[in-house]
Amino acid sequence: MIDLRSDTVTRPTDAMWDAMRNASLGDDTLEGDATVQALEQEAATLLGKEDALFVCSGTMGNAIATLVHAHRGGEAVLDQDAHMANSEGGGVSRLAGLFCRTVASRRGEMDLQIL
Known part of the structure; x- marks a missing residue:
């Protein structure tokens, strides 16, 4: 079972470890990470939005939301x-x-x- 409540709840499967080991890498500060860019584009497309932003935690998302909305x-x-x-x-x-x-x-x- 995959439990998405937290990144510490579900342990990675062997397939997940393989995907992480073999993932293409980029520098998010310089030209950007292709995998993250593809994920953001997929999310934007699925949600019918112009763009999307990947945030690595709920705390980060909450911080951004409070800064944007208040x-x-x-x-x-x-x-x-x-x-x-x-x-x-x-x-x-x-x-x-x-x-x-x-x-x-x-x-x-x-x-x-x-x-």
Whole structure:
């Protein structure tokens, strides 16, 4: 079984190790990595978007999202049980300059009865 919740949950199979050993490599800083570029293009095509960006972790994706969608000094409104609120609040504050405001919820949806 492949569990994509985290890069540390699923152990690579022999086929995965072979693919990693034989992968073409490029320098992402200079001309770019062809494999990553192909993955980004495939994702953009599948989603009907002009372009896509590969990020190597959920934390990196969350950091980019907060930087893009909010202004420094504002608030990030988060589910009280959100991973960002409980494990990434320091990064949200330091990198994006946001204060994490948690709201009561039921199964990930704001609980308007409590608010």
